[in-house]
Amino acid sequence: MAMGGTGGGRGEVTSDINVTPMADVMLVLLIIFMVITPMLQKGVSVELARTKNPVDMKEADRDDAVLVVVTRDGKLYLGQGRVNIDDLASKVNDLLANKLDRTVFVRSDLRAKYGDVVQVVDSIRSAGVDKVGLLTERLDDQVRR
Numbered sequence: 001m002a003m004g005g006t007g008g009g010r011g012e013v014t015s016d017i018n019v020t021p022m023a024d025v026m027l028v029l030l031i032i033f034m035v036i037t038p039m040l041q042k043g044v045s046v047e048l049a050r051t052k053n054p055v056d057m058k059e060a061d062r063d064d065a066v067l068v069v070v071t072r073d074g075k076l077y078l079g080q081g082r083v084n085i086d087d088l089a090s091k092v093n094d095l096l097a098n099k100l101d102r103t104v105f106v107r108s109d110l111r112a113k114y115g116d117v118v119q120v121v122d123s124i125r126s127a128g129v130d131k132v133g134l135l136t137e138r139l140d141d142q143v144r145r
Contacts, residue, residue, distance in 0.1 A: 044069045044077045046109040050139035057133045060105040066095050068124065072109040074116045085119055089127040096129065103131040 046069060059065060068088070069077040076083050078091055096102050104124045108117045121132055 044071065044080075044107075046071055046107055047111070048107065048135060048137045049110050051136045052139050054136050054138050057105065057135065059101070059103060060133060060135055064099075066092060066104045068092070068104060068106050068120055070106065070108040070112045070116055070120055072111040074113060076120065085123055088120065088123040092124055092129065093127040096127070102129050103133060104129050105133040105135055107135045 060067065067079060071077070076085060076088060078088065078095075083091055092104055096104075106117065106120060106124070108120075124132055
């Protein structure tokens with residue numbers, strides 16, 4: 001549709017929306033979120049034990065929660081940093097010095113040695129902690145191993 005009788009399409013108004021730049025931006029954002037989301041995980045990744053009747057511990061998801069991780073090969077992590085069993089009690093005590101809620105949560109790998117987990121709980125108790133939460137995953141009835 002030419003205006004003024006001249007050809008070449010000058011002055012032609014199109015009302016179509018160009019969605020290509022929006023699609024490009026959305027794909028870039030999707031890639032960014034896919035890369036960043038695994039980094040937002042708190043602590044070290046372990047395969048938790050599965051239970052049928054777990055108790056919800058929403059306090060473990062808080063940013064200021066004290067989290068001890070036991071890996072399958074017996075390594076210990078306090079938050080993101082690696083720690084020895086000998087230093088665990090003093091470091092937990094330092095983290096809980098100014099807190100009213102003196103609860104420590106333990107994330108243990110499914111295949112970790114029972115003795116390693118007992119040592120961790122004993123070390124946490126020696127730091128004066130009365131409440132120790134053992135984190136697990138809910139066992140769905142459809143999922144069987």
